Amino acid sequence: MDRAQKAVAVAELNRTFSEVGVVVVTRNLGMTVAQSTVLRNRMREAGATYKVSKNKLARIALDGTDYGSLSDMLTGPVGLASSTDPVAAAKVAVEFAKTNDKFEIVGGAMGATALDVAGIQSLATLPSLDELRAKIVGLIVAPATKLATITQAPAAQLARVLSAYAEKDTQAVSEAA
DSSP: OOHHHHHHHHHHHHHHHHHOSEEEEEEESSOOHHHHHHHHHHHHHHTEEEEEOOHHHHHHHHTTSTTGGGGGGOOSSEEEEEESSTTHHHHHHHHHHHHOTTEEEEEEEETTEEEOHHHHHHHHHSOOHHHHHHHHHHHHHHHHHHHHHHHHHHHHHHHHHHHHHHHHHHHHHHHHO
16 A cells, blocks of 8 residues: 555545544454455445554544544454444444454444443444434324324214214114105
C-alpha cells in the first residue's frame, strides 16, 4: 500500500468514524474468507459495515473524532464493525461471535462512551431503531383503533335494534296476510 492509498484509507475511516453511532472492535483469530464473507453479508443486511484495517491507519483516523478511546483496543488482527443505528453492528457481532470461535469481541464505543465486551453484549440485547419505531407507531395507532371501535359500537347496536323491529313488522304483516 503506497502513501496515496494510505491517505485515502485514513480519510475514509475518519469519515466513517464521524458518521456512525457505534463502533465495535473485534478480533479475528484465523477466520476463513467464507466466514468473513458471511459476516460482511450479515452486517450489510442489518445496515452495518465491517472493515479490516491496519491498526496504525485506524489510530490516525481516530484523531479528531469521538472514538479516540478505541485506540487502546487496536492491537493484533482486528476488524471494525460500525453502524449509524447504535444497536445493529453490536447485535450482528454478538450473534456471529456465538457461532464462530475464531471471532471475538474486544470492545467498542458509542461516540465518546467507551464500551467493554459486556457493554457491547448489553447493547446487542436492546431493540433496534426500526423495532423501536414500530413499537411507537403501534402505541400511537392502538388508541385510535379502540376509539373507532367504541364510537362504532352504539351505531351498530342501534342498527341491530332497528333491523329486529323491521323483521318483527315484516313477520307480523306476513302472518296477517
